[in-house]
Amino acid sequence: MDYKFAARMTAMKPSIIREILKSSAGGSVIPLAAGNPAAETFPLEAIRSFTESILLENPVAALQYGVTEGYEPLRERLMAHLQQRFNVDTTDNALMVVSGAQQGIELACKVFCSEGDTIICESPSFIGSLNTFRSAGIRLAGVPMEADGIDLEQLEAALKREPNVKLIYLIPSFQNPTGITTSLEKRKGIYALARQYDVMILEDNPYGELRFQGKDVPALKSIDTDQRVIYVGSFSKVLSAGLRVGYVLAPDAVIQKMAVAKQGEDVHTATLPQMIAHRFMTEYDYDSHIALVRNVYRRKSELMLQALEQHMDATVTFTRPDGGLFLWCELPASVPMLDYCKQAAASGVAVVPGNAFLVDESEPCQALRLNFSTPSDEQIVRGVEMLAQVFAQQKARR
Amino acid sequence: MDYKFAARMTAMKPSIIREILKSSAGGSVIPLAAGNPAAETFPLEAIRSFTESILLENPVAALQYGVTEGYEPLRERLMAHLQQRFNVDTTDNALMVVSGAQQGIELACKVFCSEGDTIICESPSFIGSLNTFRSAGIRLAGVPMEADGIDLEQLEAALKREPNVKLIYLIPSFQNPTGITTSLEKRKGIYALARQYDVMILEDNPYGELRFQGKDVPALKSIDTDQRVIYVGSFSKVLSAGLRVGYVLAPDAVIQKMAVAKQGEDVHTATLPQMIAHRFMTEYDYDSHIALVRNVYRRKSELMLQALEQHMDATVTFTRPDGGLFLWCELPASVPMLDYCKQAAASGVAVVPGNAFLVDESEPCQALRLNFSTPSDEQIVRGVEMLAQVFAQQKARR
Numbered sequence: 043m044d045y046k047f048a049a050r051m052t053a054m055k056p057s058i059i060r061e062i063l064k065s066s067a068g069g070s071v072i073p074l075a076a077g078n079p080a081a082e083t084f085p086l087e088a089i090r091s092f093t094e095s096i097l098l099e100n101p102v103a104a105l106q107y108g109v110t111e112g113y114e115p116l117r118e119r120l121m122a123h124l125q126q127r128f129n130v131d132t133t134d135n136a137l138m139v140v141s142g143a144q145q146g147i148e149l150a151c152k153v154f155c156s157e158g159d160t161i162i163c164e165s166p167s168f169i170g171s172l173n174t175f176r177s178a179g180i181r182l183a184g185v186p187m188e189a190d191g192i193d194l195e196q197l198e199a200a201l202k203r204e205p206n207v208k209l210i211y212l213i214p215s216f217q218n219p220t221g222i223t224t225s226l227e228k229r230k231g232i233y234a235l236a237r238q239y240d241v242m243i244l245e246d247n248p249y250g251e252l253r254f255q256g257k258d259v260p261a262l263k264s265i266d267t268d269q270r271v272i273y274v275g276s277f278s279k280v281l282s283a284g285l286r287v288g289y290v291l292a293p294d295a296v297i298q299k300m301a302v303a304k305q306g307e308d309v310h311t312a313t314l315p316q317m318i319a320h321r322f323m324t325e326y327d328y329d330s331h332i333a334l335v336r337n338v339y340r341r342k343s344e345l346m347l348q349a350l351e352q353h354m355d356a357t358v359t360f361t362r363p364d365g366g367l368f369l370w371c372e373l374p375a376s377v378p379m380l381d382y383c384k385q386a387a388a389s390g391v392a393v394v395p396g397n398a399f400l401v402d403e404s405e406p407c408q409a410l411r412l413n414f415s416t417p418s419d420e421q422i423v424r425g426v427e428m429l430a431q432v433f434a435q436q437k438a439r440r
Numbered sequence: 441m442d443y444k445f446a447a448r449m450t451a452m453k454p455s456i457i458r459e460i461l462k463s464s465a466g467g468s469v470i471p472l473a474a475g476n477p478a479a480e481t482f483p484l485e486a487i488r489s490f491t492e493s494i495l496l497e498n499p500v501a502a503l504q505y506g507v508t509e510g511y512e513p514l515r516e517r518l519m520a521h522l523q524q525r526f527n528v529d530t531t532d533n534a535l536m537v538v539s540g541a542q543q544g545i546e547l548a549c550k551v552f553c554s555e556g557d558t559i560i561c562e563s564p565s566f567i568g569s570l571n572t573f574r575s576a577g578i579r580l581a582g583v584p585m586e587a588d589g590i591d592l593e594q595l596e597a598a599l600k601r602e603p604n605v606k607l608i609y610l611i612p613s614f615q616n617p618t619g620i621t622t623s624l625e626k627r628k629g630i631y632a633l634a635r636q637y638d639v640m641i642l643e644d645n646p647y648g649e650l651r652f653q654g655k656d657v658p659a660l661k662s663i664d665t666d667q668r669v670i671y672v673g674s675f676s677k678v679l680s681a682g683l684r685v686g687y688v689l690a691p692d693a694v695i696q697k698m699a700v701a702k703q704g705e706d707v708h709t710a711t712l713p714q715m716i717a718h719r720f721m722t723e724y725d726y727d728s729h730i731a732l733v734r735n736v737y738r739r740k741s742e743l744m745l746q747a748l749e750q751h752m753d754a755t756v757t758f759t760r761p762d763g764g765l766f767l768w769c770e771l772p773a774s775v776p777m778l779d780y781c782k783q784a785a786a787s788g789v790a791v792v793p794g795n796a797f798l799v800d801e802s803e804p805c806q807a808l809r810l811n812f813s814t815p816s817d818e819q820i821v822r823g824v825e826m827l828a829q830v831f832a833q834q835k836a837r838r
Contacts, residue, residue: 043667045640045693046606048554054700081500089503090495097488102479105487105680141539141684141706148705152575156446157555174704177550208444242443269441282503284711286539295443302452306572307546308539312710313682 050157050179072425075392076416077218077367079279080342083335085326089282092321096314104314110305111297112139112289113316119323120289124273128250128261134269136297140304141311143248143288146274147211148174149307150244150290153299154208155180162200162241163211164192166370166399166409168218171211171246183207184401187217191224194231201239209244210236214262216249216366219399219411223364226259233265241270248276248288251332253365254340269293277319279367280335285315339367342414342422349426355433360412367415370396373408377436383410386432391425448555448577470823473790474814475616475765477677478740481733483724487680490719494712502712508703509695510537510687511714517721518687522671526648526659532667534695538702539709541646541686544672545609546572547705548642548688551697552606553578560598560639561609562590564768564797564807566616569609569644581605582799585615587759589622592629599637607642608634612660614647614764617797617809621762624657631663639668646674646686649730651763652738667691675717677765678733683713737765740812740820747824753831758810765813768794771806775834781808783834789826 096104111117117137124130124137140146155161157179163172165184175182183204185196191214201207210232214224224232236243245262263273276288290300304310322328343363350360350371357374373379383395396409414422494502509515515535522528522535538544545568553559555577561570563582573580581602583594589612599605608630612622622630634641643660661671674686688698702708720726741761748758748769755772771777781793794807812820 043691045552045691045697047551047697048557048606050554051551051697051701054697076505078505081504084500084503086495086499086503089499090492093491093495094488097484097491101484101487102482103682105482105484105682106479107474107476107676107681141710144704145706153445153449154443156448156577159446170704170707173700177701177704179554208446278505283505284501284503286706286708286710293441293443299443299445299449299452302571303449303575306542306568306575307705308543308684309568310682310684312539312684312713314713315710 051177054173054177070390071387072391072421072428073416074412074425075394076413078416079283079367080338080415083338084282085322085331088322088326089318092318092325093314096317096321100317104317106313108310108313110301110310111136112311113313113320116316116320116323119320121291123323124275124291129264130261130273130291131264132291134294135291136294137289137291138297138301138304139311139316140288140290141308142278142286143246143274143276144170144174145304145307146288146290147171147244147246149300149303150209150272150274151175151178151180152303153296154242159206159208160204161209161211162197162204162207163401164213164217165401166219166396167211168213168246169398172399172401175211182401187220187222189222191222191228192232194228194235197232198235201235201241207239207241209242211244211246212262213246215247215259216252216363218249218366219368219394219396220370221361221363221366221368223259229259229262230265233262236270237268243271245271245273247274248279249366250275251280252336252339252367254336254343256364263291272296280332281319281322285318287311287315287319339365339415342419343369345419345422346412346414346426349423353427353430355430355437358433367413369412369414371410371412373410373433375408376440377433379408379410382432382436385436386429389428389432391428391432393429449575452571452575468788469785470789470819470826471814472810472823473792475811476814477681477765478736478813481736482680483720483729486720486724487716490716490723491712494715494719498715502715504711506708506711508699508708509534510709511711511718514714514718514721517718519689521721522689527662528659528671528689529662530689532692533689534692535687535689536695536699536702537709537714538686538688539706540676540684541644541672541674542568542572543702543705544686544688545569545642545644547698547701548607548670548672549573549576549578550701551694552640557604557606558602559607559609560595560602560605561799562611562615563799564617564794565609566611566644567797570797570799573609580799585618585620587620589620589626590630592626592633595630596633599633599639605637605639607640609642609644610660611644613645613657614650614761616647616764617766617792617794618768619759619761619764619766621657627657627660628663631660634668635666641669643669643671645672646677647764648673649678650734650737650765652734652741654762661689670694678730679717679720683716685709685713685717737763737813740817741767743817743820744810744812744824747821751825751828753828753835756831765811767810767812769808769810771808771831773806774838775831777806777808780830780834784827784830787826787830789823789830791827
């Protein structure tokens with residue numbers, strides 16, 4: 043049969059990262075392309091013991107239908123956590139549990155945007171979110187990144203130029219893919235522009251707890267005086283990605299609409315994972331655990347940066363993130379980026395071509411994304427050595 | 441702030457069932473309105489032991505990101521199960537795990553329908569699905585139900601009349617809300633019409649395993665010679681609803697698009713619940729468990745039917761389902777249905793007004809839905825007695 047898919051779906055393809063990961067799933071390929079949290083950070087013993095207690099003490103609640111907004115004790119704990127740690131004023135806001143941050147992003151898009159509406163985003167930005175927006179038939183307007191966040195002049199130009207802008211989508215801390223953190227000054231500037239042009243902000247903060255150096259920068263949600271920020275958080279990088287538990291803090295009226303939309307998607311997030319997340323936040327030493335996770339990522343990022351400095355050609359530049367999972371490499375014009383990534387994969391190191399993260403993938407791009415959370419320490423060192431070798435070969439050929 | 445939601449979302453409200461359940465959550469109200477599986481059917485000991493084994497033997501796979509299509513061993517087992525039990529030919533088809541059947545329905549709508557397209561459905565039909573379609577901006581065309589399924593003449597009339605029909609949505613076995621099972625003859629008739637008018641069929645079969653009397657009727661998917669049926673199944677009614685694990689069997693090309701759409705919604709379904717479902721299907725006596733579940737629902741449905749026959753006024757008619765969780769009551773014209781449901785709730789029995797399941801809620805409707813899986817045996821008997829009393833009072837007043 044010849045299937046007549048909806049027009050906005052015809053062009054949609056599986057993400058390029060996914061394809062790279064599939065093609066390099068041979069086992070011997072060094073995984074610098076993924077974005078998996080380091081498995082050694084999973085608190086396995088605690089998860090075992092929490093799960094056992096839940097299924098002994100409260101099995102029916104864990105296995106029966108729950109309410110769409112989420113497991114109430116977890117919602118309360120998360121509200122308190124966002125107040126305490128991120129100084130967020132939760133008055134007139136509500137918190138909903140979602141099936142991973144991705145669903146929070148998708149629901150925000152669903153309730154605010156019609157087909158053909160515009161979302162302004164950082165470019166590059168997280169390919170998962172860009173694809174979510176694309177499959178909703180959204181027009182994407184990318185604004186280039188600077189070392190301290192989105193280019194404010196170009197953001198204002200986009201706000202003036204673009205029709206029907208419904209959301210500004212941002213990953214202000216340890217951005218995926220660049221590792222860049224938006225400065226407080228820029229956050230204030232972004233917020234002022236959002237007010238001026240009356241647009242909502244979608245703040246995606248999956249890496250917020252993963253700062254391993256420097257000082258915290260307040261969340262956009264913490265300066266949200268007129269209730270225009272939708273804040274999305276996640277347990278994927280602090281507890282477990284496979285449990286698929288994220289959350290959204292947003293104005294009451296927005297959460298009400300998002301709950302109706304979520305009801306039509308998956309009724310509610312699986313309850314057992316929510317209950318595990320709740321015990322993790324209330325019965326575990328959350329702060330010590332976060333400190334442990336930060337230590338792992340600090341060590342891994344330093345290892346990768348040292349290896350890059352030691353082995354990589356000096357014409358290759360890279361960001362030095364203060365947290366998160368990624369850094370962003372720029373090749374000199376002399377070595378075409380896509381050829382380089384293909385050659386790296388063929389040599390046994392998977393990296394993601396930077397154009398995958400652009401609003402327009404066909405734009406010229408010399409960057410690539412490196413992940414340091416998934417590979418082992420040995421793989422980081424060996425992977426960067428191999429990347430350096432491939433670069434030297436490619437450079438010599440030109 | 442005055443939020444400018446997308447036009448198709450402005451009219452969306454939380455489901456009326458949800459509101460009824462909230463308002464009757466006082467504890468003393470008898471729950472004949474819900475659709476929860478009977479908690480006594482949850483295989484608690486097995487779930488405890490499977491979960492313990494998984495977290496001991498394979499914890500990282502359970503907690504790390506997984507692939508969008510689902511946990512491979514579960515996908516394989518489900519394919520084999522659908523072949524064996526429902527005689528489904530899975531050639532050129534693929535199976536994807538979803539976060540409850542609801543997500544399968546939503547994804548089918550997302551990949552085939554644009555805003556303004558039409559879905560033909562049974563009327564009445566499952567309110568959750570209708571709301572999913574509504575929040576996608578779909579035009580719904582309802583076709584009345586007869587005792588053996590949808591009215592074929594009116595289905596053909598709708599196929600001729602309606603513009604841009606992309607899907608025919610059906611719950612052929614033990615339909616929610618009516619309890620009606622579509623006959624094999626009608627299934628063949630529906631399939632022939634779908635071929636003739638070149639439309640896809642979305643077969644929603646969450647209750648397929650819950651037949652407690654009569655003979656199995658083949659699934660529409662089992663007569664799908666030209667690959668136009670998308671089959672959606674679920675663990676919610678045979679294992680646990682709170683784990684949120686469902687599945688879709690559909691032609692390869694359709695699953696590929698649905699996987700891209702799912703990636704943008706929740707990346708993948710939580711892995712631990714998928715692994716529990718897999719062990720349930722491979723290490724448990726699945727057939728004995730299904731027999732146990734059927735026995736529970738047979739007993740509960742008989743209890744409700746006996747109580748209705750014994751206590752309810754003879755002018756009230758009701759369906760006699762061969763499986764599933766629901767039956768459908770029709771009141772005589774002399775007692776207005778909505779007043780009756782309100783009075784029942786005030787007296788302490790929650791039921792769902794039938795118009796909630798109509799494509800057009802404002803159509804005249806004298807029916808209401810009764811659920812026999814959620815209440816205890818005592819609640820079933822007492823609930824029906826109270827419904828009969830309220831009916832007698834209402835009738836006497838007219």
